[in-house]
Amino acid sequence: xxxxxxxxxxxxxxxxxxxxxxxxxxxxxxxxxxxxxxxxxxxxxxxxxxxxxxxxxxxxxxxxxxxxxxxxxxxxxxxxxxxxxxxxxxxxxxxxxxxxxxxxxxxxxxxxxxxxxxxxxxxxxxxxxxxxxxxxxxxxxxxxxxxxxxxxxxxxxxxxxxxxxxxxxxxxxxxxxxxxxxxxxxxxxxxxxxxxxxxxxxxxxxxxxxxxxxxxxxxxxxxxxxxxxxxxxxxxxxxxxxxxxxxxxxxxxxxxxxxxxxxxxxxxxxxxxxxxxxxxxxxxxxxxxxxxxxxxxxxxxxxxxxxxxxxxxxxxxxxxxxxxxxxxxxxxxxxxxxxxxxxxxxxxxxxx
Amino acid sequence: xxxxxxxxxxxxxxxxxxxxxxxxxxxxxxxxxxxxxxxxxxxxxxxxxxxxxxxxxxxxxxxxxxxxxxxxxxxxxxxxxxxxxxxxxxxxxxxxxxxxxxxxxxxxxxxxxxxxxxxxxxxxxxxxxxxxxxxxxxxxxxxxxxxxxxxxxxxxxxxxxxxxxxxxxxxxxxxxxxxxxxxxxxxxxxxxxxxxxxxxxxxxxxxxxxxxxxxxxxxxxxxxxxxxxxxxxxxxxxxxxxxxxxxxxxxxxxxxxxxxxxxxxxxxxxxxxxxxxxx
Numbered sequence: 060x061x062x063x064x065x066x067x068x069x070x071x072x073x074x075x076x077x078x079x080x081x082x083x084x085x086x087x088x089x090x091x092x093x094x095x096x097x098x099x100x101x102x103x104x105x106x107x108x109x110x111x112x113x114x115x116x117x118x119x120x121x122x123x124x125x126x127x128x129x130x131x132x133x134x135x136x137x138x139x140x141x142x143x144x145x146x147x148x149x150x151x152x153x154x155x156x157x158x159x160x161x162x163x164x165x166x167x168x169x170x171x172x173x174x175x176x177x178x179x180x181x182x183x184x185x186x187x188x189x190x191x192x193x194x195x196x197x198x199x200x201x202x203x204x205x206x207x208x209x210x211x212x213x214x215x216x217x218x219x220x221x222x223x224x225x226x227x228x229x230x231x232x233x234x235x236x237x238x239x240x241x242x243x244x245x246x247x248x249x250x251x252x253x254x255x256x257x258x259x260x261x262x263x264x265x266x267x268x269x270x271x272x273x274x275x276x277x278x279x280x281x282x283x284x285x286x287x288x289x290x291x292x293x294x295x296x297x298x299x300x301x302x303x304x305x306x307x308x309x310x311x312x313x314x315x316x317x318x319x320x321x322x323x324x325x326x327x328x329x330x331x332x333x334x335x336x337x338x339x340x341x342x343x344x345x346x347x348x349x350x351x352x353x354x355x356x357x358x359x360x361x362x363x364x365x366x367x368x369x370x371x372x373x374x375x376x377x378x379x380x381x382x383x384x385x386x387x388x389x390x391x392x393x394x395x396x397x398x399x400x401x402x403x404x405x406x407x408x409x410x411x
Numbered sequence: 412x413x414x415x416x417x418x419x420x421x422x423x424x425x426x427x428x429x430x431x432x433x434x435x436x437x438x439x440x441x442x443x444x445x446x447x448x449x450x451x452x453x454x455x456x457x458x459x460x461x462x463x464x465x466x467x468x469x470x471x472x473x474x475x476x477x478x479x480x481x482x483x484x485x486x487x488x489x490x491x492x493x494x495x496x497x498x499x500x501x502x503x504x505x506x507x508x509x510x511x512x513x514x515x516x517x518x519x520x521x522x523x524x525x526x527x528x529x530x531x532x533x534x535x536x537x538x539x540x541x542x543x544x545x546x547x548x549x550x551x552x553x554x555x556x557x558x559x560x561x562x563x564x565x566x567x568x569x570x571x572x573x574x575x576x577x578x579x580x581x582x583x584x585x586x587x588x589x590x591x592x593x594x595x596x597x598x599x600x601x602x603x604x605x606x607x608x609x610x611x612x613x614x615x616x617x618x619x620x621x622x623x624x625x626x627x628x629x630x631x632x633x634x635x636x637x638x639x640x641x642x643x644x645x646x647x648x649x650x651x652x653x654x655x656x657x658x659x660x661x662x663x664x665x666x667x668x669x670x671x672x673x674x675x676x677x678x679x680x681x682x683x684x685x686x687x688x689x690x
Contacts, residue, residue, distance in 0.1 A: 100618035124620060124651045131647040132616045182581050185636050193638030194645070197581055250464075250479065252632065252665075255611055256579040266616055267582035269647040334582060383618030384608050385583065 075350070077357050084364035088141065091371040095137045098375055100382040101128050135273045140265045140374045141367040142280045143329040144339055148366020149287045150322040151340030152347070152359050156294035157318050158224055164340035165326040168227070168319065169208035169234035171337075174330035175261055176238040176245075177204025182257045183245040198272060198331040202279075205327030208234050213319050222315045224301075262387030263336035265374050276328040283325035288363060290318060291356030298353065338393045339366055342400045349403045369396065433517055434494035435541050441480040442499025444524060446471055447672035448534055449497075451550055454541045459491045462502070467666055467674075485510035497537075499523050524671040525595050527558055534673060550673055557676020558599075564683040565601030572686050574602035575624035575654070578611050580633055580643055586614040592669040597628065600682035616648030626686055627654045630665030661685050 097108055103125065111126035115134075147165065154163040165171060177200035185191040191200070212234050216227030242261075249257060293314045296304035305311045326340070343366045347358055373391040380386055437459045440446045446465035449455060455470070462480040465471045477487050480502040488496060488511055496511055500522040508518050519540075524530045531551055538547020574597045576587035587593035588608040597604045605622040606614060627649060637643045640660055649655040667678050 100615050101621045124656075127651050128617050128620050131651060132620070135647075136616075178581075182636075186632070189635075192636055194642045196638075247482070251481075252578050252585075252611075252630075255585055256581045259585065259613055260582055264583045264613065266584075266613065266648075267646075269645075271645075378615040378617070381608075382615055383606060383622060384588075384612040385615040387613075 080351050080357060080361055081364065084361055084368070088364050088368040088371070091368040091375070092137055092141065095140070095371050095375040096129070096133060098379055099128070099133055100378065101125060103129065131269065135268050135270050136265055136374070137371060138277075139268045139273050139332060140370045142277060142284070143265065143333050143336065144343075144370025145363040145367040146280045146284045146325045146329045147336065147340040147370075148343035149284055149359055149363040150326050151366075152344035152355070152362040153287050153290060153294065153318050154322055154340075155344055156297055156355055156358075157315060158228060159298065160228065161345065162341070163228075165322050166235070166335075166337065166340065168231040168322065169212045169238065170205040170323050170326040171330055171335050172235045172238035172242070173208025174201040174205035174327055175335050176241045177201045177207075178260055178331070178334070179242050179245045179257050180204075182260065183249045183253050186253075195272075195275070198276065201331035202276075202327045204238075205330055206323055208238060209319060209323030209327070213316070213323075222312060224315075227319075259387060260334040263334040263389035263392075264377070264385070264387055265333045265370075266378070266385060268332055272332060276332045279328035280325055283321045283328075284363060287318070287321050287325065288359045290314070291354070291359050294318075294355040294359075298355075333388070336370070336389050336392060338389070338396050339370060342396045343369060346396075346400060346403060349407055433519065433540060437492065437494045439477060439488050439491055439493040439496045440465060440498075441477065441483060441496065441502040442521075442523070443467065443666060443670050444530075444533065444672040445497050445499060445521065445537070447670065447674070448537050448550075449541070451673040452534075452538055452541060452543045452546050454543060457541065459493055460488075464666075467670070467672065483507050485514070489514055489516065495519060497521070525592060527554070527599070527675060530554065530671055530673070530675050554673065554676040557680050561600065561676065561680040561683045564680060564687065568601065568687045571601055571603045572625040573605045573623065574626045574628050574686065575605055575614075575619065575622065575652075577627060577629040577633055577643070577649075580637055580646060583613045584616070584619065584646070584648055585611050586619075587611055592671060593628070595671075596668060596679065596682060599679045600686055602626065602628075602682075602686050614648070616646075619648040620651045622652075624652050624654045626659045626661055627652070628661045628663070628668075628682075630668055631662055632665045634662050 097105060107126060108129055111129035114126065115130040151164040154165060154167065155161060178197050181191050181197045181200045212227060212230045215230035216222050246254065246257065293304065293309050296307050296309050301311050344358065344362045347361045347365055351357055351361060370392065373388055373395055377386045377388045377391050435457050438457045439460045440449060440458055441462040443464040443466060446458070446461050447467045449458060450468050450470070458474055460475040460477045461471050462477050464480050475491065477483060480499060483502060485507045493516055496516055496518040498508065498518060498520045500520055502520065512518050521533055521536060522529065524533055531554065534547050534550050538544050576593040576597060578585040578587060586606055587604065588606045588610055590609045591611060594604045605624050629643070634640055634643060640662065644650060644655050644658065644660055654660065663682065667674060
């Protein structure tokens with residue numbers, strides 16, 4: 060483990076003040092949302108976008124269906140991208156801190172693959188089991204799968220009232236493999252149209268959401284995301300080791316349970332809306348850490364802001380690059396984030 | 412003398428190559444369109460097993476199953492001791508088909524039909540293979556009559572409704588571009604497919620609004636998965652289109668709509684009539 064990636068907060072003092080960092084990232088997020096609001100398959104002038112927003116805010120129906128595109132399609136989609144990006148990134152940062160492992164991300168404890176299995180079950184088995192149908196069946200099954208996987212992994216990681224982080228990690232890997240095999244088995248039984256559908260679902264997309272779905276999942280993501288942002292102090296103590304954290308007076312076991320559950324619920328809700336979007340949870344926290352250091356009080360909210368902005372940018376690219384078709388967003392997050400992350404990593408090595 | 416011998420050999424080779432030499436007593440069929448055609452020809456007694464895409468006519472349910480046509484297994488097929496395997500061009504995997512042939516069972520693959528001419532060819536080929544030329548001619552005449560009727564319906568209207576075909580709506584919309592069975596059906600029935608990419612791809616929701624389809628066409632499997640017609644039309648991408656506002660959603664049996672089997676003529680005529688109904 061490189062000392063820069065997970066150094067204790069005081070070891071690497073930075074010149075950037077917290078206010079500057081959070082202010083700058085908030086501006087970046089706002090800018091990405093504005094750009095996203097003005098771009099799309101339907102080309103609208105800034106004036107039209109303004110008219111649509113004003114009409115919507117004042118509660119009147121937009122007369123022109125082209126203006127309704129802004130409020131019925133673009134706005135809920137942007138908000139979903141902000142929420143999902145933030146939640147994935149902050150959960151990734153919290154997991155890396157909790158496990159003191161730079162490779163940890165929400166996918167590691169089985170949330171993503173559990174949710175994936177839930178969703179694929181609905182897509183494939185819906186043909187035979189009528190109760191698995193309906194517009195909310197897929198998100199509910201995905202959220203349930205994610206939560207279930209999290210609980211199983213967490214229970215497996217517990218022995219004699221204490222959580223063994225190494226066992227937790229290994230249990231996560233095993234649950235991932237089992238859920239992956241279940242998904243594979245269902246893939247085997249699927250027909251062509253189901254196969255196409257589930258392949259695209261597993262690559263992720265924020266396209267499916269209107270207000271109804273957004274309002275369903277948003278409370279879970281908002282509450283858990285904000286709660287995760289408040290875990291800065293205890294996670295800083297964890298960086299020094301669990302024993303030290305315990306001696307400093309932190310309720311170590313409760314913090315572990317709360318963090319894992321918050322991540323499970325938040326990411327489960329996110330994945331249920333968008334499918335599996337990889338990379339954000341892993342890389343965004345590292346990028347933030349390379350810029351501002353490992354103080355979780357700043358790292359957690361900064362990761363949330365950068366994750367939200369990043370996913371909005373990726374989604375804007377996904378829906379405009381090959382319009383009227385659409386690219387799976389998971390491909391873009393990796394294509395945009397991967398090289399950038401490598402660049403930061405190499406630069407950091409030169410500096411040493 | 413050697414020249415005569417060569418001619419005899421060539422003639423034999425030709426006879427083996429021609430369909431007449433194939434034994435059609437016990438046939439395994441992999442492909443819904445092929446199965447439907449064999450039933451229409453009245454030779455279903457020769458079928459010993461079908462694949463899971465063969466669901467028409469309903470009587471196919473009584474035949475033993477060899478699984479999905481893209482995932483055939485050599486041993487499963489051979490265990491039925493067929494004298495011939497009839498497979499769609501989409502069936503496979505190719506290695507399994509080779510294995511079956513290597514075991515001494517001839518495999519005859521027919522290209523998956525994408526046009527009326529292809530359906531005619533399939534009927535013609537199978538009618539010759541099973542020695543039912545008269546029934547084959549009847550089927551083709553029937554198909555042509557229904558297609559002509561469909562053309563008359565289409566010719567009677569001067570506008571061509573803009574159609575969006577939805578293959579699935581789990582999360583995002585997967586819609587049909589060019590080079591798809593759905594595209595071919597829409598054009599045959601006098602509609603215009605509004606997406607211009609190739610294959611089935613996710614359509615970005617805003618583009619669905621901008622492309623402004625007059626009619627949304629989908630298979631019944633999508634309605635089953637969504638729970639109701641309303642649930643599909645409530646998707647913001649579709650609700651804002653002219654089709655969504657007027658509730659112009661056409662639902663058809665997926666197999667019938669995309670199968671390109673012997674029922675093609677009636678299907679096109681029915682679709683043409685429904686496409687041009689006034690909202």
